[in-house]
Amino acid sequence: MTATHPDAAQAKPRRTRQTPSVRRQDLLAVTVSCLARLGPRGATGRAICREAGVSHGLLRHYFRNPDNLLLETYEQLCEQLLVWMTDAVAASGDDPWAQLRGLFEAVFAAEWSSADLIAAWMAFWQLARSREDFAEVSESFNLRQRALLQSVVGRLPQGPATPPLADAVAVISAVMDGLWIELFLSQARTPADRCVALCEATARRLFAG
């Protein structure tokens, strides 16, 4: 997003001898929006290039094939979301309840809970079903996300009837995912702030003292 001269619009892809990262990143971003708007069926290599405003021949120049572009997009998305969540926790001070709330707010922040993004996410879930490489990325992300959640939940002060940690994490995780889906299916029915509130209420109930 550096300022470029109007006539130098073409100079966007700075060419380094190594990796043309800008154009590449551009294609990755377009892939997400394409996946969200057209679904997995419409998000074809040519469609992505069309949307990105480049010729379809270019895809092959940066990625081995369209599937590989999808996979890399997925990997990047997972990485970004993990960083986003981890940062939110880290920025919420030392109180575990504040951290948990920060985590919820991060997940349901507008940046990550737009119906478009969730649609892309679900497209990847599906690809993970039928493709081994996507499944690996998905599994790795799940484990890491679960670990993050557990590290926060594990620090909450336990109440008299608090369930085993694994159960608590599973329930909280399920509520988050379920509300995420709900948000996806009907943005209006369950606004994001209500999702955060319901998540927190569920956690409080699990750790009530």
Place this chain on the structure above:
Amino acid sequence: MTATHPDAAQAKPRRTRQTPSVRRQDLLAVTVSCLARLGPRGATGRAICREAGVSHGLLRHYFRNPDNLLLETYEQLCEQLLVWMTDAVAASGDDPWAQLRGLFEAVFAAEWSSADLIAAWMAFWQLARSREDFAEVSESFNLRQRALLQSVVGRLPQGPATPPLADAVAVISAVMDGLWIELFLSQARTPADRCVALCEATARRLFAG
């Protein structure tokens, strides 16, 4: 499953004529399995016919087009799941807790919580994003499912700290959906009976007295 003459089966005639309703139902069933195994991208009209063992021209004889086949499959699936859930509640006696447990067990029964079926379900969710007709089916199903859940949850005896009905329903529904997804992503990590137990524990906690 109709009885065929042994010599007819042995000769493997290229065209085995079927009752319209049978063949139609056959195509609908194959569509689900195709969607599950190949994902939304692979579940093309021709692939479905291939898997069903009929020529691709036949699809048009029973359905307007492949999309229409998908839509009807979705409608049928929704209808069946609703009946399945409603029956489970009805067969659980009059105690609301028993009914709720019956509902959970129905949802996570092997018939409906196989990864294949959930995969098909998610494919439909995605189609609902980009297609109006699919969205209508999805919305209608959600409302009816929500109404069923609410009718059961609304009869539970309230505890001192029970949240508003709408919140309780939203949380329980979210946990169900979330665990469903979890089941889909990793069949091994969260077995069905554990899903049922977690759902029930969550409900008990909401209505603890």
Place this chain on the structure above:
DNA sequence: GAATTTATTAGACACTTGCCTCATTGTCCG
């Protein structure tokens, strides 16, 4: 047993997609 209906197949058409190859443009370095 012939006539009619209809489930079913086969094939053709236009179109899209993924893969590939070659031409062109712009940039960098000697």
Place this chain on the structure above:
DNA sequence: CGGACAATGAGGCAAGTGTCTAATAAATTC
């Protein structure tokens, strides 16, 4: 400055898909 080389475009080709039409064979009817 001019060659080398990466970034990009354009187009061809085989394979797959959806739609349509015409030809077959099984079932039904008279």
